[in-house]
Amino acid sequence: xxxxxxxxxxxxxxxxxxxxxxxxxxxxxxxxxxxxxxxxxxxxxxxxxxxxxxxxxxxxxxxxxxxxxxxxxxxxxxxxxxxxxxxxxxxxxxxxxxxxxxxxxxxxxx
Amino acid sequence: xxxxxxxxxxxxxxxxxxxxxxxxxxxxxxxxxxxxxxxxxxxxxxxxxxxxxxxxxxxxxxxxxxxxxxxxxxxxxxxxxxxxxxxxxxxxxxxxxxxxxxxxxxxxxxxxxxxxx
Numbered sequence: 001x002x003x004x005x006x007x008x009x010x011x012x013x014x015x016x017x018x019x020x021x022x023x024x025x026x027x028x029x030x031x032x033x034x035x036x037x038x039x040x041x042x043x044x045x046x047x048x049x050x051x052x053x054x055x056x057x058x059x060x061x062x063x064x065x066x067x068x069x070x071x072x073x074x075x076x077x078x079x080x081x082x083x084x085x086x087x088x089x090x091x092x093x094x095x096x097x098x099x100x101x102x103x104x105x106x107x108x109x110x
Numbered sequence: 111x112x113x114x115x116x117x118x119x120x121x122x123x124x125x126x127x128x129x130x131x132x133x134x135x136x137x138x139x140x141x142x143x144x145x146x147x148x149x150x151x152x153x154x155x156x157x158x159x160x161x162x163x164x165x166x167x168x169x170x171x172x173x174x175x176x177x178x179x180x181x182x183x184x185x186x187x188x189x190x191x192x193x194x195x196x197x198x199x200x201x202x203x204x205x206x207x208x209x210x211x212x213x214x215x216x217x218x219x220x221x222x223x224x225x226x227x
Contacts, residue, residue: 031214041148041201042119045218086154090213097144097156097169098205098216 002027002089006101014109019074021104023087026068033088033098034061034072046072077108113137114206116219123194124227131189131222133204139184140206144216148201160187194226
């Protein structure tokens, strides 16, 4: 079974700061997901990546398959980026569904 | 592309009633759909895997008679919470996988928040 660890669990930063959230997993994967969850619960899928790097606006996701590690970066952070960021990977061991990290609770202060 | 919708986004119901949540893949066919739930301050957890035209596979601890899953077409899966109780209050999210895509390829719906009074 794939074990997913995210760090940090909580992060408070000032507007404009560069943010990094990390995700490590234990079993090799075909793809990793980064999700954003705002208060009230709605999920937004940010990235699905299997290698290298993807960029969308101020968000960048990288993955190192050999090291079983991914990072989500936010450049020029803004209070509207405040949310819980969750990484998810295939469950491993023949399981079909995804295993999710516990999430990183990000607060960007003005 | 690869848009998944869920309906409703929020639902409040009385204890003992049944609630149906729909998950639709809008611009692709999904041979496999997944249902996850998230209790307060916990991680999302897989409830069941649904394959079009066959019975769903439930994770350990998930009651199949309480959480009825129907995947009758390649674009629609439904989750019915039967005789809902307050402890079923949770955030339910579905994801969908197109055919011939790897295990990790899933597209998420926005989720449904269920509150049972």
